[in-house]
Amino acid sequence: MAFGIEAEKEVIMKANKKDVLTGSYYIDGDVAAAYGAIAAGCKFVGGYPITPSTEAFEAFVHRAPYVGGITIQMEDELGSIASILGAVWSGKKAMTITSGPGFSLMMENIGLGAMLETPFVLLNVQRSGPSTGLPTQAGQADMMQSRWGANGDYEIIAISPDSPQEMFDYTIKAFNLSEKYRCPVMIMADECVGHMTEKVVVPEADKINIEPRRFYKGPKEKYLPFKPDKDLVPPMAKAGDGYKLHISGLTHDEKGYPTFSQTPDTKRLVDKIRLNADKIIELNEDEIDDADVVVVSYGITSRVAIRGIEQARAKGLKVGNLRLVTVWPFPEKRIAELSKKVKAFVVPEINYGQIVYEVERCAHGNANVVLVPHGGGFVHNPEDIFKAIKYAAQEKKKVEGIIEHKTELYRLIHEKNS
Amino acid sequence: MNKKTVEIRFAGYGGQGIIRSGIIVGRAGAIYDDKFTTMNQAFGPEARGGACSSQLLVSDDKILYPYVAKSDILICMAQEAYEKFEPELKNDGLLLYDLDLVNLKNKRGKVKLYSIPSTRFAEELGQKIIANVVMMGFFTAITEVISVDAMKKSIPESVPSRFVELNLNAFDKGYNYGKNLVK
Numbered sequence: 001m002a003f004g005i006e007a008e009k010e011v012i013m014k015a016n017k018k019d020v021l022t023g024s025y026y027i028d029g030d031v032a033a034a035y036g037a038i039a040a041g042c043k044f045v046g047g048y049p050i051t052p053s054t055e056a057f058e059a060f061v062h063r064a065p066y067v068g069g070i071t072i073q074m075e076d077e078l079g080s081i082a083s084i085l086g087a088v089w090s091g092k093k094a095m096t097i098t099s100g101p102g103f104s105l106m107m108e109n110i111g112l113g114a115m116l117e118t119p120f121v122l123l124n125v126q127r128s129g130p131s132t133g134l135p136t137q138a139g140q141a142d143m144m145q146s147r148w149g150a151n152g153d154y155e156i157i158a159i160s161p162d163s164p165q166e167m168f169d170y171t172i173k174a175f176n177l178s179e180k181y182r183c184p185v186m187i188m189a190d191e192c193v194g195h196m197t198e199k200v201v202v203p204e205a206d207k208i209n210i211e212p213r214r215f216y217k218g219p220k221e222k223y224l225p226f227k228p229d230k231d232l233v234p235p236m237a238k239a240g241d242g243y244k245l246h247i248s249g250l251t252h253d254e255k256g257y258p259t260f261s262q263t264p265d266t267k268r269l270v271d272k273i274r275l276n277a278d279k280i281i282e283l284n285e286d287e288i289d290d291a292d293v294v295v296v297s298y299g300i301t302s303r304v305a306i307r308g309i310e311q312a313r314a315k316g317l318k319v320g321n322l323r324l325v326t327v328w329p330f331p332e333k334r335i336a337e338l339s340k341k342v343k344a345f346v347v348p349e350i351n352y353g354q355i356v357y358e359v360e361r362c363a364h365g366n367a368n369v370v371l372v373p374h375g376g377g378f379v380h381n382p383e384d385i386f387k388a389i390k391y392a393a394q395e396k397k398k399v400e401g402i403i404e405h406k407t408e409l410y411r412l413i414h415e416k417n418s
Numbered sequence: 419m420n421k422k423t424v425e426i427r428f429a430g431y432g433g434q435g436i437i438r439s440g441i442i443v444g445r446a447g448a449i450y451d452d453k454f455t456t457m458n459q460a461f462g463p464e465a466r467g468g469a470c471s472s473q474l475l476v477s478d479d480k481i482l483y484p485y486v487a488k489s490d491i492l493i494c495m496a497q498e499a500y501e502k503f504e505p506e507l508k509n510d511g512l513l514l515y516d517l518d519l520v521n522l523k524n525k526r527g528k529v530k531l532y533s534i535p536s537t538r539f540a541e542e543l544g545q546k547i548i549a550n551v552v553m554m555g556f557f558t559a560i561t562e563v564i565s566v567d568a569m570k571k572s573i574p575e576s577v578p579s580r581f582v583e584l585n586l587n588a589f590d591k592g593y594n595y596g597k598n599l600v601k
Contacts, residue, residue: 026445026457168423196484197441198446306482383481 002138010132015172015208016037019067025200029167029193032075032122032200034059036171039208042121043069044094048076051135053099053125058099073079077105081122085109088118089247091213091238093175094119097220099191104149110184111150114269116247117234119178119213120172123187125194128350128376138191139376140299141229141351146186147328148198153266155273157280158186158328160299163200170325176211177280181272182233188327193302193381216243216397226265230326232272251288252292273329283334287313290381291320293392294338295346296359305348308385315392328356335362344392348372348385348407353402360402372405384408423477424563425486429503432470435550440472442572443554443564447476450568456481469498484542486538491561493553494520495536514557515547522554530554532560532599545581548588555592560600566593570599 004178013272020039034056035043041312045064049057061071061170074080077098084094098106103124113120124146146158157177161170165169185275216223216235223243228234237243246256251266252260275278284302288294293312297305302323311320324331335345335358344367356371363369372388374380388405395403404410429518430436437459448562463585473486493516501523507513510528514587517533525531529565534556539548551573558569574582574590 024449026441026448192458192484197444198455268559300484303484305481341475379483393448 002096004342013212014211015205015210016041017205018207020202021063022202024417025179025202026197027164027200028055028195028343029161029164029189030055030195031059032164032199033097033171033187033194034166034190035200035202037121037123037175038063038067038069039168039202039205040172041210041376042095042175043067043092043379044081044084044087045071045097046074047067047071047097048074048080048102049097049237050099052127052194053097053102053123055194056097056123058123059302060095064312072144073116077102081106081109081113084120085113085116085118087360088120089116089239091121092178093213096172097123097125098241099125100127100133100135101131102107103145103205104310105146107149110156111152112155112249113184114156115152115249117182117236117269118184118255120180120192121174121178121185121187121234123171123189126131126188126189126190127201131245134377136191137377138300138350138379140188141347141354141376143188143327143349143351143354146182146188153234154183155270156184156186156325156328157181157273159282160188160302160327162298162300162323163302164196164200170201172208172210176209178320179211179213180233181280182214183269183312186328188299190300198257201270201285202331209365225256226252227254228268228272228283232268232278241315255343257357272307277329277332281331281334283331284321284322284323284325286321287318288320288322288338290318291341292343292348293389294320294384295389296322296324296335296355297348298327298355300320301348301350301352302381304379305385307347307382308380308389310384311386312393317389319389323348324355329380330355330358332358332362335359336364337368339363342367344368344370344395346370346385346388346392348370348374348380348388350374350376350379353404356402365398365400368392368399368403370403370405374407375409381408422477423481424491425473425489426476426488426491426493426563427473427486427506428474428495428501429469429471429499430550431498432468433547434470434495434581435547436470437472438497438576439550439554440474441508442576443557444474444476446564446568446572450571451565453478455485456479458484460555469496469502470518471503472556491557491563493557494548495553497521512561514553514560516553532556532596534592534595536592539595540573540588543588543591544583545584545588548585550586552592553595555589556596557592558589559596593597
């Protein structure tokens with residue numbers, strides 16, 4: 001188990017004992033995420049409870065008073081995300097929790113957060129959409145929205161957990177990444193993982209690495225709020241400590257003052273993630289080396305897919321499993337590299353095609369790309385994934401574009417209409 | 419029933435402690451019996467109440483697919499739940515049900531049937547709401563999927579301290595009734 005990222009500094013900070021409820025629990029993924037946030041040192045959640053993420057908000061409410069934390073139920077999602085940006089600039093670690101249309105409402109200030117290089121975590125327990133959709137059932141259709149849902153150029157980091165244990169572990173990782181790169185980090189969970197109850201082991205506080213905020217340490221008069229360190233990330237000051245702090249959503253220079261043209265600082269918003277992608281990306285790979293077909297998946301689907309993969313392996317097919325722990329930044333290099341060795345990628349996801357576009361782009365026409373879509377409401381039938389693998393292994397032709405696997409659901413819809 | 423995933427569904431109506439049963443049994447397995455268990459509850463967008471069920475998977479290995487596809491064990495505490503979930507039970511599955519609340523309709527081939535007046539027993543013990551605990555005792559005795567020790571450690575974590583004794587008594591009542599049946 002990896003808790004947080006490897007700190008590059010000499011002093012590795014550990015979690016605060018008071019924040020960590022060491023022990024074994026039988027809790028759902030939502031609650032585990034709240035425990036993880038608290039262990040990471042999160043002291044503020046501003047949110048507007050929405051199914052299926054409500055349990056995470058509630059769990060934070062219950063624990064917050066014991067760790068000096070505050071929770072505010074805001075008037076709506078616009079207020080929720082705005083409140084956490086304010087909390088972060090006051091020096092705290094903060095998170096918001098949402099789902100479905102709540103996520104859409106947060107878009108504008110996600111952009112502000114990215115522009116101000118505000119480290120924060122957003123937990124999206126994805127439900128099926130669009131709009132109100134299926135509030136109590138799973139979806140994975142906010143993946144593209146999570147990347148560029150706000151206006152303008154920026155990059156974020158997104159992580160997709162597949163179990164309550166990972167909801168705990170990766171919420172800590174999300175906080176650490178957000179502090180390290182000063183960017184929004186999204187935990188793109190789903191209803192299934194959020195509502196699933198399993199054993200969660202909360203380790204001792206000294207086993208949990210914590211990335212501290214990058215506070216500026218030089219002389220006050222020399223502080224420039226957007227002057228980056230070598231890794232392209234600027235150190236922060238907090239409001240009220242006597243620094244000249246000018247931060248605004250306008251395109252700005254190193255001082256934070258508005259400019260009339262693009263500056264290196266806006267390019268930095270994408271470069272600090274793109275150029276550090278190798279350090280950020282986390283993948284789980286299994287039997288990739290001699291594989292003919294590689295299944296690429298994330299979140300709950302990566303668990304369900306293993307059933308289809310095992311079924312295919314039992315029939316003698318060489319199938320590798322590539323699970324995206326971090327979905328953004330996308331592992332472009334790895335997919336490109338694999339595309340030269342494998343016949344095809346199979347991409348199951350609980351949507352009608354999102355991450356599959358990235359896989360297709362990075363495959364550069366070297367390998368076929370098969371989408372196993374699922375409209376949401378439930379997880380895939382592993383049988384559909386197995387059949388897609390079987391097809392992908394047998395297909396001799398190079399097929400241009402994305403091949404949509406005809407799932408049972410597809411057949412039901414189209415036979416009915418014909 | 420070792421070496422593979424046992425798929426269990428608890429079903430009844432809202433307020434019977436159906437979800438709670440899933441959590442107690444799941445926790446007993448995961449925390450105290452050192453197995454892998456995954457518990458899921460399905461509910462619609464409407465307010466709680468009406469038919470409800472929880473799904474529990476118990477395995478010696480990591481659980482991948484987190485839902486019940488075909489149940490090995492179905493526990494029914496209401497007629498509606500029985501009618502809805504009986505078809506999902508495997509042909510050689512186990513059906514445990516409340517004798518007074520469920521009327522069996524068709525009896526399928528190799529399905530094994532065990533019944534207990536769990537609600538009546540609970541009323542005799544003084545609290546109708548502990549019928550699910552009586553049923554959990556019965557379940558533990560008949561199926562042996564989860565150990566008695568683990569169950570007795572898990573139950574107190576889900577009930578207020580002043581009711582622990584009552585709940586453990588209810589568990590024993592169901593357990594002993596079950597053990598007598600399979601003796």
